[in-house]
Amino acid sequence: MKNIDPKLYQKTPTVSVYDNRGLIIRNIDFHRTTANGDPDTRITRHQYDIHGHLNQSIDPRLYEAKQTNNTIKPNFLWQYDLTGNPLCTESIDAGRTVTLNDIEGRPLLTVTATGVIQTRQYETSSLPGRLLSVAEQTPEEKTSRITERLIWAGNTEAEKDHNLAGQCVRHYDTAGVTRLESLSLTGTVLSQSSQLLIDTQEANWTGDNETVWQNMLADDIYTTLSTFDATGALLTQTDAKGNIQRLAYDVAGQLNGSWLTLKGQTEQVIIKSLTYSAAGQKLREEHGNDVITEYSYEPETQRLIGIKTRRPSDTKVLQDLRYEYDPVGNVISIRNDAEATRFWHNQKVMPENTYTYDSLYQLISATGREMANIGQQSHQFPSPALPSDNNTYTNYTRTYTYDRGGNLTKIQHSSPATQNNYTTNITVSNRSNRAVLSTLTEDPAQVDALFDAGGHQNTLISGQNLNWNTRGELQQVTLVKRDKGANDDREWYRYSGDGRRMLKINEQQASNNAQTQRVTYLPNLELRLTQNSTATTEDLQVITVGEAGRAQVRVLHWESGKPEDIDNNQLRYSYDNLIGSSQLELDSEGQIISEEEYYPYGGTALWAARNQTEASYKTIRYSGKERDATGLYYYGYRYYQPWIGRWLSSDPAGTIDGLNLYRMVRNNPVTLLDPDGLMPTIAERIAALKKNKVTDSAPSPANATNVAINIRPPVAPKPSLPKASTSSQPTTHPIGAANIKPTTSGSSIVAPLSPVGNKSTSEISLPESAQSSSSSTTSTNLQKKSFTLYRADNRSFEEMQSKFPEGFKAWTPLDTKMARQFASIFIGQKDTSNLPKETVKNISTWGAKPKLKDLSNYIKYTKDKSTVWVSTAINTEAGGQSSGAPLHKIDMDLYEFAIDGQKLNPLPEGRTKNMVPSLLLDTPQIETSSIIALNHGPVNDAEISFLTTIPLKNVKPHKR
Template structure:
């Protein structure tokens, strides 16, 4: 394949960081060039800091230039901090002005959003664990506030003990209805959970605990999902609310090995027969139940994916053979599907190949490929497909992309020479923010901001399509006005859970009868899609979504009503994606092609060939592996995407996770990067090896640390704090403080960074040397032992600052780790220091008070307590077996495995939990030090390499 890569374009275009005498980055300089030998444009992003080293301002080059001639132009971001270093006020030209007030324990109690919504949170009294009880929201102009969330926590009853629910939130009334936790395993995984949806004619307002009153606001049907897990927390079986069963098996490394499905009332069928992996954890081969084999090949030097081959074994026909070529930094420059034939049309040779070229900032500036000849100018409408048998009318296209100095896509130039099909899509960008719209709405930059609300949410999609947003900045409704009549207009509206994920989509069209309605309810492993004309159900479809099917997405269409013509009931659809996750090839249960689709780089269908038109209407997953709504928008999880202009519909809820431009799509590199949930990009192929793409230089952390930073109350219930078996729960919250090695943090440094027990989740113990023997950072679960791995980046703006200043107190409670470095030391003679983690205390201050209260009585033996039953027994045992024996303490004092559970009642433990602990610990595998013993050790510096950050009692 011929490469478009020209190294001369990138010569002499480094990224330069300028630091002040405190080591803080005050300038970030990048050099922009589009062609070899072309002019170079230096672009400077500027930052300012206060006396304590906290970043107070950031401005991109475009707005800085505008500020020189217009004093009303503001920086992209302006931050203010309270006395403890937590962010008090955030002012963004894109997302508006938000103020958050915390209580004395660091928990958010009042938030005023940019749209003038006041959110308040109520917690338990000081004598109780301090858990969240309710969330209220009051919109400006409304007389009273609505209780949008109410949480009911289980008490210490026998029934709760029987289902491992003591101390858990068992009823959570939220913005979409009610979630009921019915059963948990010993390891903390959810075994049974049900969801009831809010009635269509009600808003969430849970003013009291009266169950009858609350039930009157809910639909009568409850959707229950049941699951089974192994000892490590891996899902073994899931039964959805309709009785369909998915079963999974794993290999010895814990990787998916096979997947099976039983549709209710039918025999079990194989979805994934087997998978094989490389030593790096990358998939090498998948064998699916439809007799199709997919093989992956990686470049030996870089481990980049270079080919995806999909073969139908029944006739040895290659259905898809994608070949990738990269430039030296990993940008995709060529893709060729060798399974497709070269075609000729109108004296034009149409090769099944895409080529891409980039500027010096790795922004896509040109793309070539093939498209349907009759496709026309792309907009928010889906083009009509062609039949698979009619594949001759394909033509070549060339697209060029232009960006401004702030990274905003401003123009898409499209050319199809064979059909003289050339057009230009213009995007109008505001002159004082990064908000932008399709130029059909306005071509005046001064009017762009009028098309957004104060929070940066777009109010008009295209002409005649109005948007409305809820109090949490989530798209609530899209209305297509008809002759100015909003009452009888077609509309699509949505509801979301407390975690910000969509649970309900309703499309309503006005017809001769009152309303033609299509509903989708999103449940674990299942989508319930119904179509009704007034009160008559026309279609009742269950779409069973197989959660683990290798790289493919597998969906089974099961109709409770009569299926449409040309589709058999229980149709299995295997969707095979490309590098960025876009659904490109659909196959049925015998490996026959249902559809083939190709996309423009920023989304939009370029080519769509189908077996028949009826099946085409049931393709729900498309570009980037996401669902396309009737509006033309793609739903990503936390935001909606407009592919026709290559921009997000609203500002990034994770703020600076991907830089100071909150609307830019995957850094303008959509061929190489992929955004899984609408927060920030990652390289798709590295997911197989469990790696993450480094975030922007402006970022406040990694994805797992920034995901909780969603606006509104979503941060309290983001999945990073909910799933006790998710790796992100430990890796996302276990962090170190920014102190350089080998020096231990001094009191002055602690004061400088505002580190207190209220605003940090883990205290750092110096690690003099790293040793693989002591690195347990890969362990999953909600409790356990961790080793502090130092972060050498001491600059403000890193992940530690995000944790110290913006992590909500409730998040610290649900997933927070607390290290008692004052009563346990695990370091000697240059060996690694250890951390002991305490889980599920209300907050660090409460954990410390608990410890001190229990140690005041010398007769009460409680020098060391950990809520360890939430660690899978097999994992706990594996650590214990590898721990250092007590007799070897002088050589390796690093094993905090011996657990005293004398006060297990106070921690919510039950007798069978204690048995689980005792049975998992190797005798004499560690030692617990009393406080006196600890301070004796601290008096012998020769035996200790680091001192604790907290000393004495508060």
């Protein structure tokens, strides 16, 4: 097997050292880059308080520095409140954050590292306790500003007619206002509109007069309409400009066709057909441009090994990517058999990339091909070859060097045929993991001065300053600094309350003529407007087809200002690689628009197009993300610098991906991807290849498609506990042992395998408890408790018997196995394989020891679709149904448990405190239960959310 020497991994186990409480106090890794070299022992040290809470972690690099300099601090220090929640988090990368919760455990006051005070207000105790507002105050401000206001629907007939009773119907946030106008009976969003703030206006929703707030908003209102089937699968979506997307599914609920109707035009097909394997993996798809893509998988591991894209009308294959892996799932070569081997300047140039790793699975060497005139990689983008010409490609080799903390410190590039040889040096702070390009400073002691207290970089390159808002989101980049200041070239951004980028404005000054390019981001639609000092020069709508199989389809529709050498309503099918990077663009006839290949950390190596105009309209590139004029990639939660392979700011999720808050995908960028800027995964790409039916579940901030009003309560990132080693040698275990796990026998979907997670420098990323994780409990005090519950539902009992004999299910149901898997994370068995994407995403924010309170907040403060909500109060209407809906009585006997220290503790007398959740099971163990539910809310008016189906045998009709 290529690029693999087994001797490299000999005597490089991962060792975990436990104290007498079963807590991991040392993680020991052995690093080696050559088979004959001596391994470097790297020890990550952890300390705990008397309660067993992790209160200190330090990586090998900083520990070594601390031996000669006592002023060096650990990577993280934590302090906890009396309930065990993080009270103060001090990070060398992200600064010091203090979070105070109220008596109900909800976040009340947060003081960020930059000194911003955030205060949240909730409803009074006599009401459900929902969030009402968020106020923020910077150190420079004398009073606070209310940056978010939430308006909740009442119980009027008009509101109930649209299923809005009890819903957040208006959310005024940092971008403007989102209005929820109609919900379906299943809780999916039928109609929603947004209205942005005036460009010069900052969010400040003070007072109670909404009329005053309206004066802060721009005139344009953007409305998105959707329809769904009875299962909650999206059928049609009409965007803010009247373009309609239509989707269809097979009997298994998997996507098998999609269509697009531009406003005022006839419908056109986007996906003609899709074929899946028995494991649910995509095998073949045919698009509206008659291009066919076929997938092949390794039989033993189900890893993707081939992607072939071709036209059926001729013999030419457009793309034929072949992947080869090492035994643990690292990609070691990618070959494009659709391309021919070329010869240039007496060298053989093959369409192949190879990759070499160290004993910690960090990429240390890569080879491939690049354009002969590419030059040194920087924030600037290379010009494409026009027309496409692959005769002037040359070979390159790149080597990567990392320090003992996992920081990329050097990129050496060599291209002998063109003498394009250079080294990119990165200067890392001697006190943190903050780092910058060495052209900014070569002194490690000066690096921290180039960041603010929260770990946000203040300078991109020399002369380009960065400004951040109160929430740690990039607000402005100064592209060109001029003496007068007001005429600086700049690009600035605006985000919604849940972190989605809603607006991008690029302002440039040239020859006494100001030009402004404005991009408004809406569900499946981008509005791109270009204006000069006197007129609008371009009005472009970019329609993104949300479900186009593997290809991301974008349609360019000009209202005005269309360039001459490009067709209006041009369809651009983008075909990507394993990590989602856009490599091939085809038009509606299957003809090549552009081709692009990338260096491992995201720079462009090859870039060819059939004309310059079409090339200029490609915005989605590396990892399927948008590249801005700054050269940065926008991922959702963070921005990424591809020329140095680092994030621009510290990880807002804390230690979810280890102690180094700037490291990109564990220094393994060919195998892993980061879907939103929080942590790496391989599951995201595989999930895209096994696409199931589409619902209105909230997408990640970088890829919003059908966004409901999303209320995400900010909480302090919890420390991820050190994880135990499960193997001393490379195995086929999945990354982190908590991301994807090999499917057990009997499962219908086989998950692909990925690199073993215990080979990662100073890593405590994917939490795994050091405590006992058995769900069994002693028989002491075990007895069932009788529950009488009520559910309002527009379906009569007779209709339930005839059409829904299985009982009440969630809109996005978990089967029994998945529900057991989900519940088991609260007792230390953190296996998220095959769970829904949004469920996994929320689990990842809960830290090493998720609590039932986390699940309760998730259900109450988000539009969760994976539970069935009922109440023990007969006057409570469940699920937003109208008062005239049939009421169903549910009787069942269940065991009730608290979870303390990740162990089930029986509660035979039930809960004694309001809003303190408990777990309900029909057997004493999670792994044998067929009914699993969360009991939360007031003690005498319990709110119960079922993870499993409510059997109809327990249901009877009830008269009001």
